[in-house]
Amino acid sequence: MTTTFLSSSQVGDFDYVIVGGGTAGCVIASRLSEYLPHKKILTIEAGPSDFNNDRVLKLKEWLTLLGGDLDYDYGTTEQPNGNSHIRHSRAKVLGGCSSHNTLISFRPFEYDCQVWESMGCKGWNFKTMMRLIDNLRNQIQPVHNRHRNQVCKDWIKSCSTAMDIPIIKDFNQEICETGSLQQGVGFFSVAYNPDDGRRSSASVAYIHPVLRGDENRPNLTILTNAWVSKVNVSNKTVTGVNITLQSGTKLTISPKIETILCAGAVDTCRLLLLSGIGPSKQLTDLSIPVIHSLPGVGENLLDHPETIIMWELNAPIPPQTTMDSDAGIFLRRELPDAATSNTDPFLNPKGLPDGTIADVMMHCYQIPFCLNTTRLGYDAPLNAFCMTPNIPRPRSRGRIFLTSSDPAVKPSLDFRYFTDPEDYDAQTLVAGLKAARKIAQQAPFSKWLKREVAPGPAVQTDQELSEYGRKVAHTVYHPAGTTKMGAKEDEMAVVDPELKIRGLKGVRIADAGVFPSMTTINPMLTVLAVGERAAELIAWEAGWRGDVRARL
Numbered sequence: 001m002t003t004t005f006l007s008s009s010q011v012g013d014f015d016y017v018i019v020g021g022g023t024a025g026c027v028i029a030s031r032l033s034e035y036l037p038h039k040k041i042l043t044i045e046a047g048p049s050d051f052n053n054d055r056v057l058k059l060k061e062w063l064t065l066l067g068g069d070l071d072y073d074y075g076t077t078e079q080p081n082g083n084s085h086i087r088h089s090r091a092k093v094l095g096g097c098s099s100h101n102t103l104i105s106f107r108p109f110e111y112d113c114q115v116w117e118s119m120g121c122k123g124w125n126f127k128t129m130m131r132l133i134d135n136l137r138n139q140i141q142p143v144h145n146r147h148r149n150q151v152c153k154d155w156i157k158s159c160s161t162a163m164d165i166p167i168i169k170d171f172n173q174e175i176c177e178t179g180s181l182q183q184g185v186g187f188f189s190v191a192y193n194p195d196d197g198r199r200s201s202a203s204v205a206y207i208h209p210v211l212r213g214d215e216n217r218p219n220l221t222i223l224t225n226a227w228v229s230k231v232n233v234s235n236k237t238v239t240g241v242n243i244t245l246q247s248g249t250k251l252t253i254s255p256k257i258e259t260i261l262c263a264g265a266v267d268t269c270r271l272l273l274l275s276g277i278g279p280s281k282q283l284t285d286l287s288i289p290v291i292h293s294l295p296g297v298g299e300n301l302l303d304h305p306e307t308i309i310m311w312e313l314n315a316p317i318p319p320q321t322t323m324d325s326d327a328g329i330f331l332r333r334e335l336p337d338a339a340t341s342n343t344d345p346f347l348n349p350k351g352l353p354d355g356t357i358a359d360v361m362m363h364c365y366q367i368p369f370c371l372n373t374t375r376l377g378y379d380a381p382l383n384a385f386c387m388t389p390n391i392p393r394p395r396s397r398g399r400i401f402l403t404s405s406d407p408a409v410k411p412s413l414d415f416r417y418f419t420d421p422e423d424y425d426a427q428t429l430v431a432g433l434k435a436a437r438k439i440a441q442q443a444p445f446s447k448w449l450k451r452e453v454a455p456g457p458a459v460q461t462d463q464e465l466s467e468y469g470r471k472v473a474h475t476v477y478h479p480a481g482t483t484k485m486g487a488k489e490d491e492m493a494v495v496d497p498e499l500k501i502r503g504l505k506g507v508r509i510a511d512a513g514v515f516p517s518m519t520t521i522n523p524m525l526t527v528l529a530v531g532e533r534a535a536e537l538i539a540w541e542a543g544w545r546g547d548v549r550a551r552l
């Protein structure tokens with residue numbers, strides 16, 4: 001059972017404390033309680049439980065959760081080259097963002113792992129990542145036949161013909177076999193149960209079996225509706241955290257062994273900064289005592305920005321779907337191995353060649369996904385189809401920082417969208433928009449289309465497309481990298497390859513914040529793998545020898 005109550009006599013009972021019962025946090029809670037049955041584990045989640053809550057569990061309802069009571073709903077700072085109006089949804093519920101996202105599931109590319117290793121992330125290679133992902137408990141498969149509608153099928157056919165690229169039956173199988181995706185189109189793999197349309201989120205896959213009583217874990221306590229406000233440090237050792245229960249009661253929890261921070265790429269660094277762990281100048285300027293100087297906290301904010309092109313349809317979309325975004329296309333716009341000429345040493349420090357792996361991606365949306373187009377005056381037709389070109393390996397990077405020592409003030413998220421000096425990011429969107437138009441002219445998909453709504457036929461030149469594409473730019477909701485993993489010599493790294501915070505004992509970070517660079521694809525499976533890896537590393541240190549391959 002989950003609980004919202006903890007008594008003051010229990011504060012010293014636990015061996016491990018996990019902050020955040022989100023995507024990675026649920027994996028770690030489940031695995032640690034399995035691997036170390038004699039250790040007591042406490043998971044502290046700010047939001048409520050998702051157990052038996054169909055409002056959260058029904059995947060198709062995902063959009064209704066955004067901006068609501070289960071969303072931290074972060075804004076962005078002014079984005080001179082992009083869109084300053086983007087809202088960054090982050091879930092406040094057990095399962096974290098895997099409880100309100102679209103659960104599109106991709107394995108990382110071998111190239112992504114090579115770049116990570118080249119940045120000092122020893123042991124995070126493709127073989128290990130594939131082993132960890134093979135071990136995930138989520139139910140993941142390509143969109144079921146019963147959820148494939150005719151518009152989407154026709155779109156896939158037209159993508160294949162117009163761009164002269166293969167239809168991929170199973171993207172993840174392709175990644176396993178070849179290490180990446182080149183150009184191709186197909187239905188996504190999704191973590192869901194096709195029989196009832198419910199999520200196979202981190203909480204459903206890892207925690208619900210315990211809550212249902214199918215798995216017995218007397219050593220696991222899941223405290224919900226409890227906010228962690230501070231990480232406590234003494235003599236360069238994290239001694240635990242301060243929390244506020246739903247009742248308002250404040251407690252200090254002191255684990256016997258370790259604290260694991262899994263509050264996500266925004267909230268882990270928010271919590272660290274408020275605790276005095278981060279860039280000294282920022283903290284001093286805000287009169288927050290510097291407990292441990294770490295310049296990298298909040299830097300290296302990564303995301304997958306996307307833009308949108310929308311058509312009105314001749315007829316309503318047939319009802320079959322998983323969550324209105326069932327398929328996607330991968331393209332290559334740059335010459336082979338173009339990444340070697342990237343001049344930013346922090347993005348690809350060893351100049352690893354990227355061959356011809358995909359560098360443009362588009363999701364399709366079978367709904368009017370018009371959050372950002374209506375603001376510019378475009379209409380929102382009832383029957384609409386959108387393509388959303390995104391930048392798989394973006395070159396602009398931003399930062400998260402505090403503007404106040406008041407914990408109630410949300411941190412500022414400055415993504416610095418489209419600020420890379422080579423204009424690579426904006427050009428990628430332009431290439432995507434042009435490809436989308438080419439696909440729209442191709443039967444059988446073209447037969448469904450009545451008119452292009454946005455940007456509309458008047459917008460034609462590369463410059464016009466770039467301007468439009470950046471103005472309506474949105475996020476694929478993938479913030480990462482703000483407490484990045486890296487080598488000892490990299491002073492901007494926040495954690496080492498064992499996920500331990502530099503210079504502190506008794507603490508690790510395991511969430512999307514540890515990504516040193518962005519994965520080419522949607523990150524959720526990689527975050528789940530970070531959770532699996534963290535659990536192995538922690539359990540190994542405590543004497544678990546369940547999988548000898550777990551050693552670095």
Ligand SMILES: Cc1cc2nc3c(=O)[nH]c(=O)nc-3n(C[C@H](O)[C@H](O)[C@H](O)COP(=O)(O)OP(=O)(O)OC[C@H]3O[C@@H](n4cnc5c(N)ncnc54)[C@H](O)[C@@H]3O)c2cc1C
Binds near residue numbers: 021046094523
């Ligand atoms: C709308 C949306 C759609 C997405 N779609 C996809 C997709 O289809 N495929 C994909 O691969 N990725 C997708 N993503 C991204 C993916 O879901 C995230 O990258 C991933 O889930 C992040 O996991 P995490 O463990 O880092 O953080 P989270 O899952 O966000 O977990 C953090 C947890 O910590 C809790 N927490 C935060 N602060 C505190 C605190 N102070 N005290 C206590 N608890 C706290 C939060 O409530 C939350 O439960 C999407 C994301 C969103 C928002």
